[in-house]
Amino acid sequence: MMTREIRIIPLSEMPAFVGALMQGHKVLAPTRNDDGLCVFAWLAAPEQADWTCGIPQVPPKQAFLPRTEILFTYHREKGRETITPPPAPEPQIALGLHPCDVQAVKVLDAVFSAEPSPDQPYLARRAATTLIGRGFTEQDPLVFCRELGIDPMDNRDCDAFLVPLAGGQAEHTTSRMALEILTDKGVALRLAYDGFPKAGVEDLAAIAEARKQSAARGVPLLDMAVIQRRLENIFNSDLWNRIHEPCVGCGACAFLCPTCHCFDIQEEVMGQDGARVRVWDTCQFDLFTRHASGHNPRLSQKERSRQRIMHKFSYGVGKFHIPFCVGCGRCIAVCPAHNDVRQILKEISDFK
Amino acid sequence: MPKQVDLKTIARDLLTKGKVEVFIGYQAASLPLAAAPLIIHGAKDSVDASQSMAPDAERDMMARKVAALIFDDRCEMNLVNYLHKFKDRKTAVVVKGCDSRSVVGLLQEKQVDRKNLVIIGAPCRGVVDRRHVAKLMGCDASREVDREGEHFRFQCAGSWKRVKVADAIYTACRECQVHNPVIADYWIGAPVPQPDLPELTAEMEALRKASPDHRWTRFHKEMSKCILCYACRNLCPACYCKTCFADACKPKWVGRTDDPSDAMLFHLQRLMHLGGRCTGCGACVRGCPMNVDLRLYNDHLRSHVKQEYGFMAGMDSAVHPPLAMYSMGDCNEFIR
Ligand code: SF4
Ligand code: SF4
Ligand code: SF4
Ligand code: SF4
Ligand code: SF4
Numbered sequence: 001m002m003t004r005e006i007r008i009i010p011l012s013e014m015p016a017f018v019g020a021l022m023q024g025h026k027v028l029a030p031t032r033n034d035d036g037l038c039v040f041a042w043l044a045a046p047e048q049a050d051w052t053c054g055i056p057q058v059p060p061k062q063a064f065l066p067r068t069e070i071l072f073t074y075h076r077e078k079g080r081e082t083i084t085p086p087p088a089p090e091p092q093i094a095l096g097l098h099p100c101d102v103q104a105v106k107v108l109d110a111v112f113s114a115e116p117s118p119d120q121p122y123l124a125r126r127a128a129t130t131l132i133g134r135g136f137t138e139q140d141p142l143v144f145c146r147e148l149g150i151d152p153m154d155n156r157d158c159d160a161f162l163v164p165l166a167g168g169q170a171e172h173t174t175s176r177m178a179l180e181i182l183t184d185k186g187v188a189l190r191l192a193y194d195g196f197p198k199a200g201v202e203d204l205a206a207i208a209e210a211r212k213q214s215a216a217r218g219v220p221l222l223d224m225a226v227i228q229r230r231l232e233n234i235f236n237s238d239l240w241n242r243i244h245e246p247c248v249g250c251g252a253c254a255f256l257c258p259t260c261h262c263f264d265i266q267e268e269v270m271g272q273d274g275a276r277v278r279v280w281d282t283c284q285f286d287l288f289t290r291h292a293s294g295h296n297p298r299l300s301q302k303e304r305s306r307q308r309i310m311h312k313f314s315y316g317v318g319k320f321h322i323p324f325c326v327g328c329g330r331c332i333a334v335c336p337a338h339n340d341v342r343q344i345l346k347e348i349s350d351f352k
Numbered sequence: 353m354p355k356q357v358d359l360k361t362i363a364r365d366l367l368t369k370g371k372v373e374v375f376i377g378y379q380a381a382s383l384p385l386a387a388a389p390l391i392i393h394g395a396k397d398s399v400d401a402s403q404s405m406a407p408d409a410e411r412d413m414m415a416r417k418v419a420a421l422i423f424d425d426r427c428e429m430n431l432v433n434y435l436h437k438f439k440d441r442k443t444a445v446v447v448k449g450c451d452s453r454s455v456v457g458l459l460q461e462k463q464v465d466r467k468n469l470v471i472i473g474a475p476c477r478g479v480v481d482r483r484h485v486a487k488l489m490g491c492d493a494s495r496e497v498d499r500e501g502e503h504f505r506f507q508c509a510g511s512w513k514r515v516k517v518a519d520a521i522y523t524a525c526r527e528c529q530v531h532n533p534v535i536a537d538y539w540i541g542a543p544v545p546q547p548d549l550p551e552l553t554a555e556m557e558a559l560r561k562a563s564p565d566h567r568w569t570r571f572h573k574e575m576s577k578c579i580l581c582y583a584c585r586n587l588c589p590a591c592y593c594k595t596c597f598a599d600a601c602k603p604k605w606v607g608r609t610d611d612p613s614d615a616m617l618f619h620l621q622r623l624m625h626l627g628g629r630c631t632g633c634g635a636c637v638r639g640c641p642m643n644v645d646l647r648l649y650n651d652h653l654r655s656h657v658k659q660e661y662g663f664m665a666g667m668d669s670a671v672h673p674p675l676a677m678y679s680m681g682d683c684n685e686f687i688r
Contacts, residue, residue, distance in 0.1 A: 068608075141384075338382065340388075
């Protein structure tokens with residue numbers, strides 16, 4: 001992607017930059033809650049954005065797929081209904097996304113723009129969003145995005161991108177961010193970044209060096225094509241008996257997965273007024289596929305665990321040519337049974 | 353007191369001699385400071401997980417799994433939940449003190465058959481709370497850890513930090529009233545001393561004395577964190593209803609929006625369903641991905657049940673839980 005321009009923001013000035021972004025935008029960013037847990041959340045104050053967070057436990061998908069989305073509201077009177085669409089989404093910024101979370105947005109884009117029924121509420125929110133990614137230098141043992149071919153310094157698909165740069169006395173700690181402006185939406189943030197200096201020759205060298213170091217950390221790639229082909233052939237295999245066994249079907253993995261996008265549609269009614277809302281749901285639940293007749297095609301956890309893996313690594317790849325997993329490691333971190341999707345992939349690859 | 357045995361020896365014995373079809377224990381997990389469940393199928397398992405395996409390969413796999421069994425302070429998960437999965441099969445399960453109360457609970461409620469169970473009791477001093485450790489460290493270092501005698505070592509922002517193992521265990525473990533299993537066929541360790549604890553924890557005393565406003569604010573704050581993923585319910589060994597009220601959809605009883613009243617309603621109803629049944633095992637608290645402090649409310653509930661009915665859930669399988677029984681001597685006329 002053509003970089004339009006690069007500005008240098010000292011870490012101490014980040015709140016000023018974030019504050020400027022908050023003028024006219026809702027801003028979702030990594031924050032630390034009272035328990036010290038890193039989560040993506042809507043900022044109430046610029047200082048809340050936390051630049052020490054690794055991969056926040058709550059993903060940024062809520063920016064596009066809110067936990068509760070009002071599809072429309074209605075009023076019933078004398079047998080007549082008036083339906084009101086929700087207000088158009090406000091301009092918003094998703095700030096500080098790791099490149100794997102950016103890839104997850106691409107997954108959501110693929111799913112929600114698919115013909116024949118592109119999802120209008122999703123697309124409206126997406127269009128109202130400016131994506132500011134953030135490069136990561138630290139290594140987290142749970143994150144395996146590199147094995148999926150994602151480089152944590154890659155700025156693709158972002159409107160702007162922050163490259164953390166070390167410098168000054170503290171050689172390994174981030175002292176400033178290089179803000180790369182990549183698209184028109186990025187340029188539209190000019191008021192927020194105009195006060196910061198343009199990158200000099202040394203800064204450009206530091207950015208190039210950060211990218212070089214990141215690229216040098218290459219790891220063997222998971223062969224997604226092999227995994228997909230294998231999965232196509234083992235739908236009825238005993239392997240799933242083994243894979244599902246430790247899973248208690250709690251659903252935490254899917255709720256916190258940046259690519260999982262399943263939802264339920266519910267009615268919230270009070271008297272004559274109501275709203276049709278969409279809320280998060282997951283294939284890990286019995287109710288998710290239970291038909292009105294009572295029949296359930298995914299009767300036990302075996303079918304549900306299989307669905308999760310199939311959807312991520314077979315159906316997604318087959319239909320949209322993109323795995324529905326970006327290697328963020330959140331599901332590994334939150335699974336109470338410590339089910340590790342990397343081990344499941346290994347078992348599948350090794351299965352004869 | 354049950355016979356003390358070696359974990360791997362007893363597992364091998366039970367599985368190879370066909371005394372159980374399934375053995376549920378722990379193995380080291382792929383992340384530091386954590387253990388994962390390990391489910392081992394025996395030679396005589398009627399519904400073997402690997403039907404298509406050659407008998408040799410099957411024996412190999414069983415032997416490998418038995419060799420991987422562990423029990424130590426990483427083993428936080430309450431394995432009793434899995435008993436629902438293997439209901440009609442002869443099953444052995446490793447239980448800590450707290451977990452053993454869940455077994456008693458299921459026996460009381462006739463959800464499992466004692467004849468089908470071999471209970472491997474694990475006296476326990478407490479299990480490590482990784483999130484608490486991360487908080488003590490002031491960084492998300494719980495993913496990189498080392499053990500050094502009675503300390504854990506963490507790499508945190510470029511330097512090493514240390515925390516005492518005893519400070520790293522769950523609050524519930526510090527307040528545990530049953531370090532030693534209340535029911536077991538074998539023990540895999542010597543009993544550990546049980547400290548005398550006050551009737552009510554200091555926190556509970558304070559909560560009870562606090563103003564309604566304060567309690568409301570606190571409750572609101574906890575409930576606002578909840579994303580209604582239901583992981584707490586799905587992890588609770590006592591939550592085994594085929595259709596939970598939260599899943600009732602004809603008609604729908606509770607909403608699932610991000611309005612805190614939905615989370616409140618869900619949790620209050622769930623608490624009501626757990627009166628006299630919650631054993632305080634903490635599975636729900638540990639499984640919550642949002643750190644909702646359900647412990648506070650469970651403790652509150654249990655302390656009331658104890659005060660009103662003199663009953664502690666999951667202690668004695670011969671006693672009926674208060675909300676499941678009826679007495680002609682009841683002090684309330686409407687119930688007689
Ligand atoms: S499946 Fe797990 S690792 Fe993959 S994107 Fe989802 S949460 Fe991240
Ligand atoms: S894995 Fe399950 S919850 Fe996630 S998107 Fe696929 S079907 Fe939905
Ligand atoms: S988080 Fe773990 S136990 Fe819960 S549904 Fe996912 S894989 Fe199963
Ligand atoms: S409510 Fe929580 S603490 Fe109580 S029995 Fe269930 S999982 Fe255990
Ligand atoms: S596990 Fe936590 S976030 Fe999920 S429903 Fe229970 S309390 Fe809420």
